[in-house]
Structure formats: C-alpha cells, structure tokens
Amino acid sequence: DVKVTQSSRYLVKRTGEKVFLECVQDMDHENMFWYRQDPGLGLRLIYFSYDVKMKEKGDIPEGYSVSREKKERFSLILESASTNQTSMYLCASSWTLSNYGYTFGSGTRLTVV
Amino acid sequence: AQSVAQPEDQVNVAEGNPLTVKCTYSVSGNPYLFWYVQYPNRGLQFLLKYITGDNLVKGSYGFEAEFNKSQTSFHLKKPSALVSDSALYFCAVRDDNSGYSTLTFGKGTMLLVSP
Numbered sequence: 001d002v003k004v005t006q007s008s009r010y011l012v013k014r015t016g017e018k019v020f021l022e023c024v025q026d027m028d029h030e031n032m033f034w035y036r037q038d039p040g041l042g043l044r045l046i047y048f049s050y051d052v053k054m055k056e057k058g059d060i061p062e063g064y065s066v067s068r069e070k071k072e073r074f075s076l077i078l079e080s081a082s083t084n085q086t087s088m089y090l091c092a093s094s095w096t097l098s099n100y101g102y103t104f105g106s107g108t109r110l111t112v113v
Numbered sequence: 114a115q116s117v118a119q120p121e122d123q124v125n126v127a128e129g130n131p132l133t134v135k136c137t138y139s140v141s142g143n144p145y146l147f148w149y150v151q152y153p154n155r156g157l158q159f160l161l162k163y164i165t166g167d168n169l170v171k172g173s174y175g176f177e178a179e180f181n182k183s184q185t186s187f188h189l190k191k192p193s194a195l196v197s198d199s200a201l202y203f204c205a206v207r208d209d210n211s212g213y214s215t216l217t218f219g220k221g222t223m224l225l226v227s228p
Binding site for chain 2: 004009033035040041042043045092101102105106107
C-alpha cells in the first residue's frame, strides 16, 4: 500500500513559534500537496510541489512556506505561528498523470495558543 | 478555473435506505472526478473516480456515482446505507485543461446514518 506519513498527529505550539510539519511518501510520487481543512471551508490548497526543489503557491499561501529537498519529503513551515493557523493540515501525494487521485496522510491537528 | 459544489452540509438517512450525496462541478475542459471519505480525525480515503467511459462508476464499500455531463453532476449513491457509512464525504474535480495535477475539493457533506 502507498503510504503518506505525517510526522505528528497532534501539535500544540505558541504564537510566534516557527513550526515544521513533515510529510513523507514511499511511492516515488512526483507531486506532493499541503492542504488545510477547516469546518465549513473544506480543503484549501496551501502549496504544492511537482518535483524536487520546485514549489507552487496554492490558494492560501500567506504565512506559510514549503521545502522539498528530496522527492519523498515535503515540509510545510509556519514562519511565525498565529492563532488563525489552528487547523487540520493534510499532506497528499500523487503521480503526475491526471487520472490518478491523491493519497492522503492521516493529518496533523495543529493548535496555536 | 475549476470548481466543485456540494450543496448539502449534511445528509440524514436511516439504515437500510438508499442514500445520495450531491456534487456539481464546473470546468472548461473535460472533468476528472473523485469522491473521498473522511472518518473522524483521519485523512481522506479514496472511494471512486470517473475519468472516461461508463457514466456509472462503482467504488469501494458498495458506493457508486453517476456522471451526468449535461447536468455537470457526479452524485454519490449507495442502495442501502449502513451506520458505519456515517462520515464526511468530499467531491473533487480536475480540469483536463489545467496545467498541474491539482484537485479542487468541495466543502464536504456530512452523512449521518441512523440505526
């Protein structure tokens, strides 16, 4: 089975901290994605990457950055965490061919206090 | 631009009854359509997809979906609901005209199946 692993299930961080969310996939997928999920808003795309060291902004990139130094790992960085970044963060990966869907990780529930 | 709408925040159905979760989409080219399910505090799991071919697509756990091009819809259905089907369901679309493989998701529909 394809696995997408997010390093933490639950995180509590303080306002102003720099936060790293890590995601690793084991299927050699080219594409990786970070979404945040909020009640009533569904999934919103933060950033995605279609190759190592490549990144593209999604719909809500403000306050976030990403890093993809290796194909299997895609990190989401909150430069200075704020309370409005409290959310569920979902990582996903996929092949480049568009007729394949995504494989999701289990999610990281981040609370910023 | 691609978009998807799930008009119902919540769907309630009794166990054993048929269920339908609605989804409509908008794309400029041809759509690739997906349904995902999310159980509490978990990631999303793939249920089924429509790429081309038969309009009726069968997927996991007895779910199916019907692609209707004229109505730009892709409703999720199941003939007989189970209490264990209670979860959050997401429809997603990708426009085959778009440059990247990004999916756009709906806001989700909570399905509650009562015993």
